Amino acid sequence: MTSLHPALILIAGALLLPFLRGNARNIAVLSAPTFALIALWLLPEGKLWQVQWLDYQLAPLAVDKLSRLFATIFLLMAAVGGLFALRQTSKLEVPAAFLYAGSAVGVALAGDLVTVFLFWEFMAVGSTLVLWSAGTPGAFAASKRYVAVHLAGGVILFAGIAGQIAATGEASFHAMKADSIATWLILIGFLINAGAPPLSAWLPDAYPEASWSGTVFLSAFTTKTAVYVLLRGFPGAEILIWVGIFMIFYGIVYALLENDMRRILAYSIVNQVGFMVTGIGIGTEMALNGAAAHAFSHIIYKALLLMSAGAVLAATNRRKCSELGGLFHSMPITTICGTIGALAISSFPLTSGFVSKSMVTQAAIDGHLQAVWLFLAAASAGVFLHAGIKFPWFVFFQKDSGLRPADPPASLRWAMIFFAFLCIALGVYPEPLYALLPYEVNYVPYTAAHIITQLQLLLFSGLAFFVMLDYLKRTPTITLDVDWLWRVAGPEAAKTFRLALTETRAGLAEIIEARRLAIADFLTRHRRPEGLLMRSWPTGSMALWVMVLLLANLAFFYLR
Amino acid sequence: MSSLSAHLPALQVVLPLLSAPFAVLLRHGGFAFGIVTAGAWAAFACAIGLWLQTGEAGIISYHIGSWPPPWGIEYRVDRLASFVLLLVSGTAAIVLPYSRASIEHEIPRELHYLYYAMFGLCLAGLLGITITGDAFNVFVFLEISSLSTYVLIALGRDRRALAASYRYLIMGTIGATFFVIGIGFLYLMTGTLNIVDLGERLRTVEDSRPVLAALAFITVGVSLKLALFPLHQWLPNAYTYAPSAVTAFLAATATKVSVYVLIRFWFSVFGETLIFEKLPLPQILLLLSLAAMFAASFIAIFQDNLKRLFAYSSVGQIGYITLGMSFDSVNGLGAAILHLFNHGITKAAIFLLIGGVVLGLAKNSAVPNSRGVPAGAVPPAPTFDRLAGLAKRMPLTCFGIVLAGLSLIGVPGTAGFVSKWYLILAAMEAGQFWIVAAILLSSLLAIAYVWRFVEVAYFKPAPEGTTKQEAPLGLLIPAWLLVIGTIWFGLDTSFTVGTATEAALQLVKAGR
Helix, strand or coil: CCCHHHHHHHHHHHHHHHHHHHHHHHHHHHHHHHHHHHHHCCCCCEEEEEECCCCEEEEEEEHHHHHHHHHHHHHHHHHHHHCCCCCCCCCCHHHHHHHHHHHHHHHHCCEEEHHHHHHHHCCCCCHHHHCCCCCCCCHHHHHHHHHHHHHHHHHHHHHHHHHHHHHHCCCCCCCCCCCCCCHHHHHHHHHHHHHHCCCCCHHHHHHHHHHCHHHHHHHHHHHHHHHHHHHCCCCCCCHHHHHHHHHHHHHHHHHHHCCHHHHCCCCCCCHHHHHHHHHHHHHHHHHHHHHHHHHHHHHHHHHHHHHHHHHHHHCCCCCCCHHHCCCCCCCHHHHHHHHHHHHHHCCCCCCCHHHHHHHHHHHHCCCCCCHHHHHHHHHHHHHHHHHHHHHHHHHHHCCCCCCCCCCCCHHHHHHHHHHHHHHEEEEEEEEHHHHHCCCCCCCCCCCCHHHHHEEEEEEEEHHHHHHHHHCCCCCCCCCCCHHHHHHHHHHHHHHHHHHHCCHHHHHHHHHHHCCCCHHHHHHHHHHHCCCCHHHCCCCHHHHHHHHHHHHHHHHHHHCC | CCCHEEEEHHHHHHHHHHHHHHHHHCCCCHHHHHHHHHHHHHHHHHEEEEEEEEHHHCEEEEHHCCCCCCCEEEECCHHHHHHHHHHHHHHHHHHHHHHHHHHCCCCCHHHHHHHHHHHHHHHHHHHHHHCCCEEEHHHHHHHHHHHHHHHHHHCCCCHHHHHHHHHHCCCCCCCHHHCCCCCCCCHHHHCCEEEHHHHHHHHHCCHHHHHHHHHHHHHHHHHHHHHCCCCCCCHHHHHHHHCCCCHHHHHHHHHHHHHHHHHHHHHHCCCHHHHHCCCCHHHHHHHHHHHHHHHHHHHCCCCCEEEHHHHHHHHHHHHHHHHHHCCCCCHHHHHHHHHHHHHHHHHHHHHHHHHHHHHHHHHHHCCCCCCCCCCCCCCCEEEEECCCCCCHHHHHHHHHHHHHHHHHHCCCCCHHHHHHHHHHHHHHHCCCCCHHEEEEEHHHHHHHHHHHHHHHHHCCCCCCCCCCCCCHHHHHHHHHHHHHHHHHHHHHHHHHHHHHHHHHHHHHCCCC
16 A cells, blocks of 8 residues: 555645645646656556455555556646646636546546446546536536436446445456346446437536536546446447447537537547447457547547637637637637647547547458448548538638637647647657557558548548538527437426426416326325325324234234 | 443443433433433443443343343343444433533423433433343333433424324324233233243244234334334424434434334344244335335425425435345345444434524524523424525534435445445345345435435525524534544444444344
8 A cells, every 4th residue: 555546646636726826726736637647657557555345355546557548648638637727717627627537547547346436426526516617507507417317327337336246246347248237237337427328418418518628627537437447347348339339420410410619529529439439349459459549549639629619618708600710810729729639530640530540440340340340431421520620610710700819828728739739749659659558559550541541531521511511501509319308308397396386276276287297296286285295194194004004914914 | 340340231221210310309400411411421331331241242131130031120232232222322422412502492491401301211211122131121111212202302392393292192102002912912922021031932832823913013013113104104293393402312213222122023032934934024024115215215305394304314214224124134134233323323413413503593583582592482493495505604514414414325435325235235135136226216315305405505595694603512513423423434334334243143043
């Protein structure tokens, strides 16, 4: 137990931040993740912390190549995100984000299921706080829906973990097969956080409601820890291929329909995580490497995209594509960085997306999964359409909206420039990333065939975009998704319910007749002072129940 | 000292029992407080001593007046009894100092000595039920504790307290009558009242109808006292309108001791073979427990009075305890015993903190008159509309309620988690995955009702001109001791889990 736990360093930093002001705070924001990163790289491999809890041996700190890879990118993200958010006026957001990031690191370094669950829940709390700290009514409402989904996911995960521990008698976290109720529950719990169907909608519902810097943090951790635990827990589970492909197309379709620039990017998170989940499902060493590498580069370019969107939002206070455009005149740096991010997400050669995503497609070819490969190739074109062209085109170019905001302040600029640099650097020189991957890499991204295939895909989908520009022009609409069920239908039902509860008896009857909501009907009748829920029972009926129970008992005993 | 330690079982009951008449004789609030508190602390010390002794020597059998059982009355302390004794006397030792400041605003000063006397009696009764090895003695102590409880509840200034107390009196009397009818049947069939002796002699006649009738009467009677759904209806009002300290004490001890009685009679008297193999009792208990977990927690969500909300939550939580009993396994019974303790301290913490809230509301609503009691006859109830922005006014109190609320939900790191964990293990051991799902889903209901408090206290804007007005230290310190306890027993489980498992081992093994 002599080694420092990087996650706890970051969480300690999060707890310290509220007490600091001014420069001391700025230094702490930058140094906490940096220290944690250094501590992480000083750790040897193996189970470093061992704790006895109840009857189980826990390993809250366990390091191997895979966990080091994910912990590294999480900490890097926390550091650069912290830099980006230095000017954030909310005093809650960065500490919450560090708690959130620290917990994500904790999951990555957890050697047992109990620790995974603990940090998993902390992550839900931290991310909810990040959402809250945006301070808008929309964010508050979104955070409630968000936390409800994640608590439900946590409960499912917990049931699974408890079952798994009861079945195996030990708590260590290693590869499992989805062959029992317990492991299925664990898998479902993981997938909910990954944004898998049918609950994918929590993600695009919540993330765009955070502040201009909050979304950057949110985009990085929850889904990618889910990718990590799937990588470790369920490599090669075939169902994940199809879950992943569903996510890929779900993301593309909704992103194409969407008008809000950050919702576009949120949908594209689901889409990108779909690539990783598919890779995990394929399950060969190449595919797993690809999924891990893609998570790494995705965090960087998605954060970069959301940073540029955040910079635009902070400068203009507008978020709809139809209200933006022509910003390249006055925000050149943001435009360039955003475009680099867009190229990276479309896997343009010489960007990080190219060297990581092509591993997944290659793995599909190697595994002779023609159908999968076809889907992935089609999806690559789709990604270029919605994130690669659509986002930068409508936000930065397109018609001139007449807005002339300046480029953002230095802290935001440098955060973007650093990540843009990484996107290119990893694309040009991928060897350091490959060296970090869990398995040995025998993959050469830059072959003529790869490059030509990819360029063909991109050019033709680019052509398609401009040919069909008129259809793609976004009108200020909203798109229906599954989340309508809990955003509108649920609250509507609940509202009816509440209204009815306080109405007088006469008014009640009318409402019930009008709505015919059976449940509301039941509850309304019983929440009045004499209703089933509220009444004080007369002694007579209490005594009656006693008799009922006594007679039931006697009957059961005598007639058995 | 050695002679003293040999008489600990008697002292355990006698000391608090004696403190009550003294308190009445002195007729002075301050003196009564001193002597009853001293009695409770002495009882707590005895309980610690007995816990240590049972740890070393196993079961202690103490013969009152040196008459050997089964003729004389035996006091019998096993691991379970010592655990419950610790819970009861420990809660009393913490709640009594709290009462001093708390009842100032809730009970007229000239009645204070009576409050302490009744408290002493109630404590003695509960301890007596737990420690005695004689079935009829259980009934006697049950009546002592019940009668004093009726008075304690009726002391609440809200006039509905009287009605609540009256209802409880009727129901409690029915329960006690059923219980004594059951004892009568057993005596008829075996000719003995000693619990151990009963357990042995029943083996030969356990299939006879009078014994089955006895089982039905005792089970239903005790279920009434422990507020098993749907026999819980006396509980919400009693908890809501009783003085805060009384609510806290009852919530932590009264229902828990009744659970103890049920465990004792099921496992030590009737025996596991009869209960779990021959009769459909576990199925009945399982269904009622599930009903409690869902229905009571669901009703709790809709309550507007904070005390009533947590009263319903108690009914739901008792469902977890009885659920654990229904499995008939060491893990299941252990989880029940564990939850009995963990829920006891959690709920006591919550009700003590709510007492501080009630006090704050009373202070805000009226100027105390010369008698120290607010001029307004009824202190304002802690309804949600009065609690908006409470966290600004009473940050420590609210934070404490939230922490204890986490334990009700069963968040890891709290006591509530540990007991639910063992409950889940027991359900899996029995191969009942759907029960695991039920336990977890009902936890979501707990999240909902705890969230209602969080939302009102932390997110509703406080009324204009709110200043920080924390509860006095006399209330905060005892309450926070228990809050820290809920966290402590969530992290260091050696005491609670260890004792509960040993207790379960003694019982599950003994019954076969």
